[in-house]
Structure formats: C-alpha cells, structure tokens
Amino acid sequence: MxxxxxxxxxxxxxxxxxxxxxxxxxxxxxxxxxxxxxYPADTAFRAALWRGAQGAVAAGPFTGLKLAPRPFLPHLLGTYERELHPTIDALCTRKWKRVINIGGGNGFYIAGLGRRIPGAELIVFELTAEARAVIAATMTRNGLQDRMTILGAADQSNFAAALGDGEDTLVVIDVEGLEIELTDLTRIPGLRRATLLVETHDVIRPGCRDAVVAHLGATHAVNAIPTQARTLADFPRELSPWLMRLAPSRCVEAVQEWRGGPQEWLLLEPR
Ligand SMILES: C[S@@+](CC[C@H](N)C(=O)[O-])C[C@H]1O[C@@H](n2cnc3c(N)ncnc32)[C@H](O)[C@@H]1O
Structure with missing residues (x-):
C-alpha cells in the first residue's frame, strides 16, 4: 500500500x-x-465518511476499531485488503499467545487483531517515529495499551528475539521487500513454529515472493492470495448511498489502495 x-x-x-x-x-x-x-471538496467528502462511520472501521474483520483522525480511507471504509478478510476471520478464531506485526503503519493490523484476539501479547515493529505515535494513540483509543509493545525498525536479530520459539504466534509482515530477510529460517529459527501472513512486494523488490517460498516452503504450507482490482461496487453503499450517487468517482478513489502493480500475500502455516 x-x-x-x-x-x-x-x-x-x-x-x-x-x-x-x-x-x-x-x-x-x-x-x-x-x-x-x-481542498474543500476532499475535506467535506472525508468528513462525511468519518461522521458516517463514527470514526471507526465500518466493515470487515476489524469493524468497530476506533481510528486516528484522517485515516487512510480503505481502513475507515473497511474495504482495506478485502482479499484477506476470510483469512483474517479464520485466524481470529484460533488461540494465539502472541501477535507480532512488522511494518505497523498506523496500527490498523495490530490494533484490529488485538481486539479480535483477547489476551494475546501484541508486539509491533514500525520504522518511523511519527507512525509509532499514531500506533500508540490507536492502541490506547481501543483499550489495548496494556498488552502492547511498540518497537522501532525490525531486523533479523530483534525479530528473532521477539519471536522466541514461535509457538502459538501469529506474525503479520508488510515491509516493502524486507520480507526476504525476515523469513530466513537459518537466521530466525522461531519461524519454524510460527504462522505468518506476509505481503510480498515484487513490485518493489523483484523475486520477493519466490524468496519467501524458498525460505519457508519446506516447513510451512503455503497459500497464496492475489490482489484484486477495486471498483465502485467495493464502496460500502450502506455507509452513504447519497455520496455514491453524488460523487461516484470520489467513492471509487476512496477504495483504491494505490499499489504499484499486482501483489500476493502468503499465508504460511507450519506443517
Ligand atoms: C505499507 S506500510 C504498512 C501498512 C500496514 N500494513 C497497514 O495496514 O496500514 C509499511 C510500513 O513499514 C514500515 N517499515 C519499513 N521498514 C521497516 C522495518 N525495517 N521495520 C519496521 N517497519 C518498517 C514503514 O515505515 C511503513 O509504515
């Protein structure tokens, strides 16, 4: 994204x-x-969506998650990465001791998963201080501050330490190409028992997807989920039928995720 x-x-x-x-x-x-x-029209459009959704995710697996102001619109609309919604719902029915999110962005995944998986320890790695502040605010807004640890840039060594033996641990990775290093079993042995959901970025770093499969394909079952195009039909009509009629092109734009090309997520489950 x-x-x-x-x-x-x-x-x-x-x-x-x-x-x-x-x-x-x-x-x-x-x-x-x-x-x-x-940008008065853009501001009014966003304000109408924010009001309609009452500042919380409007649909999908993280419905009701309270967001920081001026969110990425697919987060607010609940259309974000909709290809993953069935996978996320299924993962959230299982018992996890720990959830680790690498490339936390504004906290959408770590807070969303935290609400769906009560009691799990929540660890998020995020490179930028600005984004870490938004994550902290989002976690607090959702009452998750007591279970969270917010760390800076991930590398093989601090990820291996956070992961431990990987038992009952769900790892969500979205770091624009660094997934190659972060799935290297020879450097991070705890991966062997962890379940991972990895966004691959061949659009940024060619060969990423195949490198991740080469690292974990022998120890994990691999399920690849491709990205799909977005259209007006993705916009949640119930949130604002009148905006869909008055400003259809803005509504189409609101559900875009601005990817550089087709991508794949990999769900990797220990065999
Ligand atoms: C595409 S965004 C993630 C978006 C997130 N999945 C979401 O749903 O909002 C990638 C994030 O990875 C962060 N990042 C880049 N390198 C990182 C690293 N080594 N460790 C942790 N975060 C990193 C960036 O700052 C950025 O916030």
Whole structure:
C-alpha cells in the first residue's frame, strides 16, 4: 500500500505547477490546517465518511476499531485488503499467545487483531517515529495499551528475539521487500513454529515472493492470495448511498489502495 496521491497531483496544470512552491513555503502542520480551504471538496467528502462511520472501521474483520483522525480511507471504509478478510476471520478464531506485526503503519493490523484476539501479547515493529505515535494513540483509543509493545525498525536479530520459539504466534509482515530477510529460517529459527501472513512486494523488490517460498516452503504450507482490482461496487453503499450517487468517482478513489502493480500475500502455516 502507498499513500493516496494528493488531490493536487490531479488538479489543473497551474495548481500542479505551484504545488512545489506551496510545499516549500508551508510546513506539513500549516498545510494540514489550510486543507479545508485548499481542498474543500476532499475535506467535506472525508468528513462525511468519518461522521458516517463514527470514526471507526465500518466493515470487515476489524469493524468497530476506533481510528486516528484522517485515516487512510480503505481502513475507515473497511474495504482495506478485502482479499484477506476470510483469512483474517479464520485466524481470529484460533488461540494465539502472541501477535507480532512488522511494518505497523498506523496500527490498523495490530490494533484490529488485538481486539479480535483477547489476551494475546501484541508486539509491533514500525520504522518511523511519527507512525509509532499514531500506533500508540490507536492502541490506547481501543483499550489495548496494556498488552502492547511498540518497537522501532525490525531486523533479523530483534525479530528473532521477539519471536522466541514461535509457538502459538501469529506474525503479520508488510515491509516493502524486507520480507526476504525476515523469513530466513537459518537466521530466525522461531519461524519454524510460527504462522505468518506476509505481503510480498515484487513490485518493489523483484523475486520477493519466490524468496519467501524458498525460505519457508519446506516447513510451512503455503497459500497464496492475489490482489484484486477495486471498483465502485467495493464502496460500502450502506455507509452513504447519497455520496455514491453524488460523487461516484470520489467513492471509487476512496477504495483504491494505490499499489504499484499486482501483489500476493502468503499465508504460511507450519506443517
Ligand atoms: C505499507 S506500510 C504498512 C501498512 C500496514 N500494513 C497497514 O495496514 O496500514 C509499511 C510500513 O513499514 C514500515 N517499515 C519499513 N521498514 C521497516 C522495518 N525495517 N521495520 C519496521 N517497519 C518498517 C514503514 O515505515 C511503513 O509504515
């Protein structure tokens, strides 16, 4: 997943030309405050969705998860990675001692899984301090702060330490290519008994998917789940039928995940 393109990137040419100057002159905080003026339609659209969903995930396995303001819209709509919804639901019926999420982003997965898997220890690795702050806020908003550990950038050594023997541990990995190193059984022996859901990123690092299968294919059953295109039919009509009628192109845009090309997730379960 990448961030949605800024509306300015699709705006008329003059606006597009002035954009670098605007960004150079005003910091992120000021730009955010001015956003209702610079992008009024986008702001109103987002506000309508936020109000409709009451600030929580509207559908899917993490329905009801409270989000930080200005969420990624597929998170709010509950359409995010809908290809995985049956898999997530099935995983959440099992008993886990620990859930580890590498590449936590804004905490959608670690908090969503935390709510669905009561009592499990929750460990999340996230590279950026800004995202770690959002994760902490999201965990607190959902009452999960007492079970969480938020760590910085993952590598083979700190992941191996967090994983231990891997028993009863669910690992969700989405780190833009680093999945090759993080599935190396020779360096991380606890992988042998862990169940993993790995997003592969051949679009960023060619050969990722095959490298992960080469690492774990002998010890784990592999189930590959491909990404699918998004259309207006993905937008949750019940959330706002009138927005679907008035602004269908915005609704189609709201469910996009802005991937660089087709991808696959791998569900890897110990044999
Ligand atoms: C595509 S995003 C994950 C999105 C997340 N799955 C979600 O649902 O919102 C990838 C994240 O990995 C983080 N990241 C990159 N390298 C990392 C590393 N070595 N350890 C932990 N996080 C890392 C990035 O900062 C980014 O937030």
């Amino acid at each position: 990448t961030d949605a393109p800024d509306p300015a990137s699709q705006a008329p040419t003059l606006r597009g030309t002035l954009r670098p100057l605007y960004r150079a002159l005003l910091g992120e905080g000021m730009r955010a405050r001015l956003r209702p003026l610079t």
